[in-house]
Amino acid sequence: MEQLTIREIAKLCGVGVSTVSRAINNHPDINPETKQMILDTVRQYNYVPNNSARNLKRTDSNTVAVLVKGVSNPFFAVMIRMLEQDIIGRQYLFVLQQVEEEENELEVALQLTKEKRLKGIVFLGGAIRHDERLLRQLSVPYVFSTVNAELPEDGGEEMRGAAVAIDDEAESFRMTEYLIGCGHRRIAILTAFAEDASIGRLRLDGYRRALETHGIAYDESLVIHMDRSLRTYTMGSGYRAASALLDSGRDFSCIYAISDTLAVGACKAVFDRGRRVPGDISVAGFDGLDIARYYEPSLTTVEQPAEEMARETIRALFALINGTPTAGKYIFEARIREGASVRRIAQ
Amino acid sequence: MEQLTIREIAKLCGVGVSTVSRAINNHPDINPETKQMILDTVRQYNYVPNNSARNLKRTDSNTVAVLVKGVSNPFFAVMIRMLEQDIIGRQYLFVLQQVEEEENELEVALQLTKEKRLKGIVFLGGAIRHDERLLRQLSVPYVFSTVNAELPEDGGEEMRGAAVAIDDEAESFRMTEYLIGCGHRRIAILTAFAEDASIGRLRLDGYRRALETHGIAYDESLVIHMDRSLRTYTMGSGYRAASALLDSGRDFSCIYAISDTLAVGACKAVFDRGRRVPGDISVAGFDGLDIARYYEPSLTTVEQPAEEMARETIRALFALINGTPTAGKYIFEARIREGASVRRIAQ
DNA sequence: TTGTAGGCGTTATCAC
DNA sequence: GTGATAACGCCTACAA
Numbered sequence: 001m002e003q004l005t006i007r008e009i010a011k012l013c014g015v016g017v018s019t020v021s022r023a024i025n026n027h028p029d030i031n032p033e034t035k036q037m038i039l040d041t042v043r044q045y046n047y048v049p050n051n052s053a054r055n056l057k058r059t060d061s062n063t064v065a066v067l068v069k070g071v072s073n074p075f076f077a078v079m080i081r082m083l084e085q086d087i088i089g090r091q092y093l094f095v096l097q098q099v100e101e102e103e104n105e106l107e108v109a110l111q112l113t114k115e116k117r118l119k120g121i122v123f124l125g126g127a128i129r130h131d132e133r134l135l136r137q138l139s140v141p142y143v144f145s146t147v148n149a150e151l152p153e154d155g156g157e158e159m160r161g162a163a164v165a166i167d168d169e170a171e172s173f174r175m176t177e178y179l180i181g182c183g184h185r186r187i188a189i190l191t192a193f194a195e196d197a198s199i200g201r202l203r204l205d206g207y208r209r210a211l212e213t214h215g216i217a218y219d220e221s222l223v224i225h226m227d228r229s230l231r232t233y234t235m236g237s238g239y240r241a242a243s244a245l246l247d248s249g250r251d252f253s254c255i256y257a258i259s260d261t262l263a264v265g266a267c268k269a270v271f272d273r274g275r276r277v278p279g280d281i282s283v284a285g286f287d288g289l290d291i292a293r294y295y296e297p298s299l300t301t302v303e304q305p306a307e308e309m310a311r312e313t314i315r316a317l318f319a320l321i322n323g324t325p326t327a328g329k330y331i332f333e334a335r336i337r338e339g340a341s342v343r344r345i346a347q
Numbered sequence: 348m349e350q351l352t353i354r355e356i357a358k359l360c361g362v363g364v365s366t367v368s369r370a371i372n373n374h375p376d377i378n379p380e381t382k383q384m385i386l387d388t389v390r391q392y393n394y395v396p397n398n399s400a401r402n403l404k405r406t407d408s409n410t411v412a413v414l415v416k417g418v419s420n421p422f423f424a425v426m427i428r429m430l431e432q433d434i435i436g437r438q439y440l441f442v443l444q445q446v447e448e449e450e451n452e453l454e455v456a457l458q459l460t461k462e463k464r465l466k467g468i469v470f471l472g473g474a475i476r477h478d479e480r481l482l483r484q485l486s487v488p489y490v491f492s493t494v495n496a497e498l499p500e501d502g503g504e505e506m507r508g509a510a511v512a513i514d515d516e517a518e519s520f521r522m523t524e525y526l527i528g529c530g531h532r533r534i535a536i537l538t539a540f541a542e543d544a545s546i547g548r549l550r551l552d553g554y555r556r557a558l559e560t561h562g563i564a565y566d567e568s569l570v571i572h573m574d575r576s577l578r579t580y581t582m583g584s585g586y587r588a589a590s591a592l593l594d595s596g597r598d599f600s601c602i603y604a605i606s607d608t609l610a611v612g613a614c615k616a617v618f619d620r621g622r623r624v625p626g627d628i629s630v631a632g633f634d635g636l637d638i639a640r641y642y643e644p645s646l647t648t649v650e651q652p653a654e655e656m657a658r659e660t661i662r663a664l665f666a667l668i669n670g671t672p673t674a675g676k677y678i679f680e681a682r683i684r685e686g687a688s689v690r691r692i693a694q
Numbered sequence: 695t696t697g698t699a700g701g702c703g704t705t706a707t708c709a710c
Numbered sequence: 711g712t713g714a715t716a717a718c719g720c721c722t723a724c725a726a
């Protein structure tokens with residue numbers, strides 16, 4: 001099938017290419033009848049303009065891209081939906097771009113910016129710190145969303161980036177403190193693999209600080225790292241880790257998992273051993289996913305304010321796009337959503 | 348920040364643009380030293396080629412796109428991972444393209460094909476029947492994956508499309524028959540909105556046929572359609588629908604939900620009313636998601652052979668790409684994965 | 695209101 | 711092994 005070009009449509013309609021271009025791009029300076037005739041022909045032959053050629057020629061595009069590292073992360077699923085809604089609500093085009101695990105999101109951003117003449121970029125997930133040189137190369141406004149990433153120092157030039165997130169360390173501290181407040185002293189934690197330098201690290205740090213604050217010794221044997229060779233935040237990982245922990249004979253009354261998916265797996269491991277949540281073992285999660293609400297028992301979790309964060313992400317991005325002065329960081333407070341998975345122990 | 352082009356790199360290196368092009372594209376006919384020098388400069392200035400220009404000029408690209416309608420569907424999450432792995436394993440580029448709910452996936456495909464010179468397309472989700480005229484316009488091989496879509500009649504020309512899926516109607520029949528075999532007679536079904544013409548329809552059809560086959564009257568009052576204004580396959584939808592059903596006082600011993608997410612919501616509705624699964628109400632799902640395994644009780648579900656389907660999707664696609672004769676349809680058998688959510692009733 | 699022509703940044707073809 | 715140069719398909723001055 002030979003590819004239809006604008007030239008052939010022009011020939012078919014007996015007009016020049018610019019007239020066809022005007023018609024399909026809704027330019028005002030064209031005779032309505034000519035326009036209609038052209039659009040009819042376009043429909044009839046199902047002509048589809050080549051986007052690469054368009055992007056190449058265009059200088060701007062009213063497109064905002066969301067670069068997400070890990071599309072299948074259920075927490076991102078709700079963020080993506082909200083971001084999309086807000087971007088489209090502002091009459092911008094929304095582009096969702098998946099970033100592979102081993103890819104550098106900044107390089108993808110640089111490439112996509114050139115390719116699509118983006119107006120702005122939202123990073124969902126990804127690293128906490130980036131190559132500052134690359135970051136400075138990024139010529140369009142950007143917002144790190146749900147990850148409290150480092151922003152480049154203000155070198156006198158205008159700010160082009162922002163970060164919208166929760167304070168993972170502080171929220172993890174909050175949850176651990178809550179668990180301690182419920183009377184738990186021996187709290188095991190399911191966290192990312194040992195070398196993790198992202199939220200896994202931060203949430204572990206918060207846990208540790210809370211223990212120390214309350215005079216509880218940090219016990220390495222209660223810190224369970226996920227297997228690096230497996231996907232980290234899955235129910236299967238949580239199940240595996242909690243199973244090993246339960247079978248080890250170590251003493252603990254509570255499992256704190258740094259994601260709800262891990263928590264679900266942990267619960268199942270408890271059940272499979274004929275024990276009860278929270279009767280025998282308490283379990284807490286993190287994120288505030290749907291499943292935490294619908295699991296039985298419902299999971300006590302740290303609920304991230306996804307909707308507000310998405311809204312603020314877009315607000316901040318468009319503030320940057322429009323040159324409005326904007327603070328660089330927006331740290332939201334999460335809150336403990338109490339479920340029925342944590343038992344209060346008489347002190 | 349002025350955009351760096353290949354011409355400037357050429358000038359910087361004191362060579363012609365074609366030499367730079369050869370270097371960055373790994374062409375053999377270039378002096379290794381020149382190549383190294385150019386690549387160093389490219390790195391140093393962080394030159395990123397413009398993809399639009401590349402795509403415009405290139406005639407082919409070794410790229411396979413996966414067009415997914417509903418990225419956040421957890422069943423697709425595992426399919427996407429497997430598809431990606433297999434595509435990359437064949438040394439092809441993998442592109443994931445989200446299709447909006449109201450968009451026509453075929454139009455997106457047509458556009459993307461022009462834009463990126465695709466070698467092949469995988470459709471994940473979407474409609475069962477497509478505009479045949481559009482389908483014939485599609486000039487590259489394609490596979491409908493997980494949806495048993497109609498293929499155009501062989502009009503003498505070579506086949507360009509295939510479909511890899513389960514038989515939703517038959518599998519739903521199988522599950523319903525299984526539930527009947529467990530002694531259930533009054534089986535409520537949670538299904539898509541009434542006008543659905545996709546898997547919701549097929550799974551409902553299978554349910555109905557099974558009832559009729561076994562001489563059980565089809566009772567409209569036990570058929571619960573999701574609210575069209577809400578997102579269909581969410582735990583919240585399942586919870587809402589099951590709650591209304593439970594509160595209606597209608598008589599039934601089993602809820603069959605056409606997705607695991609709906610089933611989870613249904614279970615929670617049962618629990619919230621102080622009743623038990625499966626003691627008081629049995630619940631069955633569909634898809635075979637992780638959550639069905641890790642829920643408590645684990646959910647009896649129809650397990651789709653995701654891995655095999657993904658593998659076959661890519662195999663069929665590359666058979667089409669390579670011109671190997673290929674059957675058009677690959678229908679996989681699903682299987683009932685028994686959990687603990689369905690009770691056997693003494694007959 | 696419409697048509698012609700030049701150029702967007704790259705790759706491919708051809709000389710050298 | 712290397713360098714001009716002509717496309718790729720579209721948009722947009724500018725001219726008519």
